[in-house]
Amino acid sequence: MTVETMIEDERWHDVGIADLAERAVAAALARLAPGSWEVSLLACDDTRIAALNATFRGKAIATNVLSWPSDERGAAAPGAMPALPDPQDPELGDLAIAFDTCVAEARAGGVAFADHVTHLLIHGTLHLLGFDHEDDADGDLMERLETEILATLGIADPYRG
Template sequence: MPTVRIEIAVEAGDWPPEAALRPLMERAVGAALQAAGWQPPFAGGEPAEISVVLTDDAAIARLNEAWRGKKGPTNVLSYPQPPGPLLGDIVLAEETLRGEAIASEKEFLDHFAHLLVHGCLHLVGFDHQIETEAEEMETLERQALAQIGIADPYGEPEVPATR
């Protein structure tokens, strides 16, 4: 997997401890970049860097309006940087992620990993504005998540067997 250094800033929200999140974050980011076929655009073996900000709905709503002109919170925002060691910033909102995980009957950490993968793909140039782009991005997300043992986020939730 590509070498990536992740800088984590917990600004707000009821996030699990960084020590619990970091291993999952490292696996998810590495798998996303590998699925994307990303190669560092710089020489010297310097690791790539990603900044991940863990925050709440209020903070991400302010960013969403300021940068995208959309009111209200969103689950993840990505801010790519020009080619270089810093790939960019990913901001995630805890309440929105938690609510989505509950509504879709997914584990919170699985949903978190999915949105981190999604954000990483944005940082390296993928988007989902048109259907073909969305399909490509979803395929890469599935590949990356499968690599780290997380089920297809676009599949139907498993229904427990009844006896």
């Protein structure tokens, strides 16, 4: 498993984003799709992610994490597991994460910054694997998987309390 991290916002260096990304993505893939996968990560600021969000989702606002799967991998039915990616094509896709939004969310939630970033990177990786939260059944499945994966890293359930 490889996570290629491109740091645009220097503040990400101080929190060790490359190490956090390796740990988070590896944990998600170990649980759901063991193999030699490739993920690219852009560690940026709110201005950059707002521009990406506007371009790709038509929403000109900052968000915490964005994902671009290399292939459509959605589940056949709400709440079902998506098909595993093709091991002959190791590229899963790209993620982008915004420093400012992550800091604000972690503070507002009273959560350690590294734990919050880890959660968001796991969340984004699940999107790369074809998971979504378009309906309640899919959202429940994603939350359950995120919680399970975070627990393997010693991180508390972000949906409790």
